[in-house]
Amino acid sequence: MKNFNEYLPDLTSEIITQQTDSNLDIYRDEYGIPHIYASSDYDAFFGQGFATAQDRLWHMEYDRKRAYGKLSELLGTDGLSNDKFMGALDILSNVKSDFEHLDDDSKIMYKAYSDGVNEFLSQKDSLSIEFELINKTMEIWEPWDCLAVFKVRHIMMGVFEGKIWRNSMIEKFDLSKLRNLFSGYDEGALVIVPPEDLYKGKNVDPSQHFKIAMNHVDFLTEIDIGSNSWVVGGNLSSTGKPLMAGDPHRGLDTPSVYYQNHIRSDNFDVIGLSFPGCPGFPHFGHNEKVSWCVTHAGSDYQDLFIEKIRNQSGELESFNGKSWKKLTKTSFQTKVLNGESVTINSYKTENGNIIGFNKDKSYAISFKYSSTESPNKGFNVIRNMLNSSSAKEIENSMDDWVDPCNNFLFADVEGDYGYLNRG
Secondary structure, three states, rough: OHHHHEEEOOOOOOOOOOOOOOOEEEEOOOOOOOOEEOHHHHHHHHHHHHHHHOOOOOHHHHHHHHHOOOOOOHHHHHHHHHHHHHHHOOEEEEEHHHHHOOHHHHHHHHHHHHHHHHHHHHHHHHHHHHHHHHOOOOOOOOOOHHHHHHOOOHHOOHHHHHHHHHHHHHHOHHHHOOOOOOOOOOOOOOOOOOOOOOOOOOOOOOOHHHHHOOOOOOOOOOOOOOOEEEOOHHOOOOOOOOOEEEEOOOOOOOOOOOOOEEEEHHHHHHHHEEOOOOOOOOOOOOOOOOEEEEEOOOOOOEEEEEEEEEEEEEEEEEOOOOOOEOOEEEEEEEEOOOEEEEEEEEEOOOEEEEEEEEOOOOEEEEEEEEOOOOOHHHHHHHHHHHHOOOOOHHHOOOOOOOOOOEEEEEOOOOEEEEEEEEO
């Protein structure tokens, strides 16, 4: 029988490393939340990577394998459906390209974080118990892996699945009935209530429309959306300062998708929620001057294309409306846990990566996604926002943000606050 305690990280001992510029302190409060104190920015991000690896190593590896289409290496055949989809997107090539196009400060941040993760791996005789149970080791953490685990957490927050689902519904049910479910918005109607105003859009009887639709749908699966956020000015608060609240309704994960931590260097002091495997605080956080939070915007930034395909002497080609073009193909192998190796192929047209063929491969669906359009410089933002000292500065830091599309709220200690649909 395994002794679980043997696989827990040592959170109290002093560790000697040649990686950091100077001494680095990681203090755990009564809730186990790490507070990382460093002099240099490099050391602060190094400490963030080290502490995250202590607490969420399996979580990080799970998301990395998921991103690269190799989840079946951890889960066996249960992971193959994920691998075929994610492998088709060729995220590894994509994030390597993104990383090369980042600015120097951002590259240093991702490199420092990765160095911290790898320092933990080098100091640990055994990995967390999950690795032991399936007899697996872990490869070093690369800087672009940070980008991959962030992307894989947001691909499904687009709308492409809804487009496929609606098309399937149209094939099975009367279109006029489905319009009661998918009526959309009046042109120009607001989807977020403006300050000091009431919604003046079209009023409908939702119960009646729902009853009509349910006559043609056997069931609706439970959903986990409904995040909310708000910010008000100091004239409405007892302190005279803005009040802001963010309430994310992410699906219930164990462990949570977010990781609470605090990092401090001579240049910034920020506490918030990170994604395990990625530095910074892209969704929720605050420093001494400004705070920020998000909800999902539900924007349409993923497109699907029906591609006409032919096999020309063993090579697949797609028709772009004028001529036939050879598909770009990449392949890799994934070793299924307790099974054989499986080859995953990725095909790309001028529109995007193919995510599915029909049976005879005469047609396919390609997937175009803003986050996988290289170069994606949005990962510079995660670094730049940490030094913001005002509402205006953090708003300006969002200029290069790409994905996901968020309702981004922010407020500062001087009383300024705002809303931005970023992405």
